[in-house]
Amino acid sequence: MAEKKSKRDSIGMDVKGCRTNNGFVQNEDILEKDPDPGSPMDSPQHCSVGILGPRELDFKDIQPYAGMPKEVLFHFSGQARYRVPREVLFWLTVAAVLVLTAGTIAMIAVSPKCLDWWQAGPMYQIYPRSFKDSDQDGNGDLKGIQDKLDYITTLNIKTVWITSFYKSSLKDFRHAIVDFREIDPIFGTMKDFENLVAAIHDRGLKLIIDFIPNHTSDKHAWFQWSRTRTGKYADYYIWHNCSHENGITTPPNNWLSVYGNSSWHFDDVRNQCYFHQFTKEQPDLNFRNPDVQEEIKEIIQFWLSKGVDGFSFEAVKFLLEAKHLRDEIQVNKTQTPDTVTHYAELYHDFTTTQVGMHDIVRSLRQTMDQHSREPGRYRFMGTEAYGDSIDRTMMYYGLPFIQEADFPFNDYLTRLDSPFGNSVFEVITSWMKHLPEGKWPNWMIGGPDNARLTSRLGERIC
Numbered sequence: 001m002a003e004k005k006s007k008r009d010s011i012g013m014d015v016k017g018c019r020t021n022n023g024f025v026q027n028e029d030i031l032e033k034d035p036d037p038g039s040p041m042d043s044p045q046h047c048s049v050g051i052l053g054p055r056e057l058d059f060k061d062i063q064p065y066a067g068m069p070k071e072v073l074f075h076f077s078g079q080a081r082y083r084v085p086r087e088v089l090f091w092l093t094v095a096a097v098l099v100l101t102a103g104t105i106a107m108i109a110v111s112p113k114c115l116d117w118w119q120a121g122p123m124y125q126i127y128p129r130s131f132k133d134s135d136q137d138g139n140g141d142l143k144g145i146q147d148k149l150d151y152i153t154t155l156n157i158k159t160v161w162i163t164s165f166y167k168s169s170l171k172d173f174r175h176a177i178v179d180f181r182e183i184d185p186i187f188g189t190m191k192d193f194e195n196l197v198a199a200i201h202d203r204g205l206k207l208i209i210d211f212i213p214n215h216t217s218d219k220h221a222w223f224q225w226s227r228t229r230t231g232k233y234a235d236y237y238i239w240h241n242c243s244h245e246n247g248i249t250t251p252p253n254n255w256l257s258v259y260g261n262s263s264w265h266f267d268d269v270r271n272q273c274y275f276h277q278f279t280k281e282q283p284d285l286n287f288r289n290p291d292v293q294e295e296i297k298e299i300i301q302f303w304l305s306k307g308v309d310g311f312s313f314e315a316v317k318f319l320l321e322a323k324h325l326r327d328e329i330q331v332n333k334t335q336t337p338d339t340v341t342h343y344a345e346l347y348h349d350f351t352t353t354q355v356g357m358h359d360i361v362r363s364l365r366q367t368m369d370q371h372s373r374e375p376g377r378y379r380f381m382g383t384e385a386y387g388d389s390i391d392r393t394m395m396y397y398g399l400p401f402i403q404e405a406d407f408p409f410n411d412y413l414t415r416l417d418s419p420f421g422n423s424v425f426e427v428i429t430s431w432m433k434h435l436p437e438g439k440w441p442n443w444m445i446g447g448p449d450n451a452r453l454t455s456r457l458g459e460r461i462c
């Protein structure tokens with residue numbers, strides 16, 4: 001036994017002029033042995049340790065032991081009974097790490113995202129003139145909205161949506177804007193607006209506002225400069241030659257205003273006709289002019305810098321008109337052309353949803369995104385295109401890699417004559433069926449164009 005142990009301890013080592021290396025073997029005999037003070041082996045000596053060649057090794061009858069030299073270790077580690085379990089454990093560990101990593105990525109990918117503020121709660125749209133009058137002058141105003149914020153909060157509303165409050169003429173429910181950067185005096189002052197924004201944010205609410213970029217008031221300074229062909233403003237609106245004799249205008253084509261009759265109006269200052277999709281007091285801006293697009297972008301930035309959290313861009317399908325002036329097609333081909341005066345009597349293939357319109361909407365999105373980069377400051381963008389088909393409406397969500405609106409407002413429920421049972425089911429399933437993957441739906445149940453829900457349906461249902 002002692003012989004075997006000695007052989008084990010000294011294997012692989014060729015001692016030349018120094019002690020045999022016993023490694024970490026717990027050889028009590030060696031540890032307890034008093035060294036001979038006179039022995040030359042007591043003093044440190046330089047010695048050389050040589051490794052015997054493979055042919056000199058003899059592992060017969062040797063078992064693995066703690067502290068074995070590497071030659072012995074290699075000998076045993078290469079044996080199948082040690083190598084195979086070791087490799088199995090290694091590859092199992094690698095596989096486990098890969099599975100865990102893939103599982104984590106998959107869970108993150110399929111988990112629903114946290115809702116953004118514009119998804120987390122209802123929006124409450126306010127037509128300020130009829131909401132609350134804080135100074136009893138007969139007109140609702142911005143201070144009135146501020147007075148009602150606590151009430152709005154109790155409704156669990158998350159977003160306040162205020163319709164047009166810009167300085168305007170009295171035309172078309174104040175949608176004929178004289179100055180996009182001013183508050184109309186009947187609603188208050190810019191200071192009132194800034195106080196309202198602060199009060200809304202103090203309550204953890206968000207604010208979005210209406211904006212109709214398609215047109216201005218004919219009282220707007222741009223139009224006044226345009227009709228006198230002043231500098232760059234000469235091309236800010238859509239002007240065409242037309243004849244005007246004895247008080248009768250012959251327009252360039254048969255295009256009609258949304259409110260009926262010709263969409264061209266003769267201007268005796270410029271001696272040309274200008275185009276208007278809505279009233280004649282609302283001349284259409286020329287969105288094919290880059291300067292006009294830049295002006296609109298700067299107006300959006302102005303209000304975003306005031307703290308507005310988003311926009312609802314209205315009437316966007318009217319932004320562009322065909323450059324050719326071909327007549328639009330009559331719905332009833334047998335109708336005498338002179339009697340076609342109602343908007344519904346033409347197909348509006350040349351005055352709505354023209355090629356390039358969505359490019360403008362995307363540029364509006366880009367402007368919003370420039371102000372969304374700070375954490376928690378995402379700027380919402382909605383679009384409104386009343387009367388569009390469901391397919392066209394869905395286009396405002398954008399394309400898979402080109403975003404437009406966060407959502408186009410879904411007013412189909414408000415259009416129902418009898419919002420009950422199957423008709424409601426069809427509206428909801430139609431929207432969900434056409435909704436692009438990953439996009440967010442919305443359900444308008446009222447707005448400034450409709451009577452209140454309780455008035456339409458009755459208190460018992462609401």
Ligand SMILES: [Ca+2]
Pocket residue numbers: 133134135136137138139140141186
């Ligand atoms: Ca008032």
Ligand SMILES: [Ca+2]
Pocket residue numbers: 214277284285318319320321
């Ligand atoms: Ca237009």
